[in-house]
Amino acid sequence: MAGRVLTKDLDSRLTAVEERIEELVGRISLLDEQARQFGQAQWVAEQTLAAQAAAAQASNGNGSVHEEEHSNGKIAELEASVSRLDERVEKIASTIVAARWS
Numbered sequence: 001m002a003g004r005v006l007t008k009d010l011d012s013r014l015t016a017v018e019e020r021i022e023e024l025v026g027r028i029s030l031l032d033e034q035a036r037q038f039g040q041a042q043w044v045a046e047q048t049l050a051a052q053a054a055a056a057q058a059s060n061g062n063g064s065v066h067e068e069e070h071s072n073g074k075i076a077e078l079e080a081s082v083s084r085l086d087e088r089v090e091k092i093a094s095t096i097v098a099a100r101w102s
Contacts, residue, residue, distance in 0.1 A: 010099075014096055014099065014100055017092070017096055018096060021089060021092055021093060021096070024085075024089055025089060028082065028085050028086065028089065031081075031082060031085070032082055035078045035079070035082060038075075038078065039075055039078075042074070042075055
């Protein structure tokens with residue numbers, strides 16, 4: 001009888017963890033969408049800056065690539081964060097599956 005209670009308790013805990021993972025996946029999806037939108041906005045901004053830099057360079061012979069490098073760095077940071085979150089969720093999910101079937 002005690003084994004059944006522990007199994008039920010384990011099942012309820014696993015269900016709670018699965019629900020939390022679903023919530024996290026939803027948040028990651030939202031972050032992914034926001035990152036995509038941010039990337040699109042950054043792309044437009046970069047294109048505008050590139051056009052302005054090209055115009056400035058054409059008019060006075062100078063140009064700066066620093067802004068573009070900074071934008072690319074921010075995008076890379078966001079992509080790395082999303083990737084790490086995705087890996088963590090995958091590990092948690094595989095742990096839950098392994099615990100459930102063992």
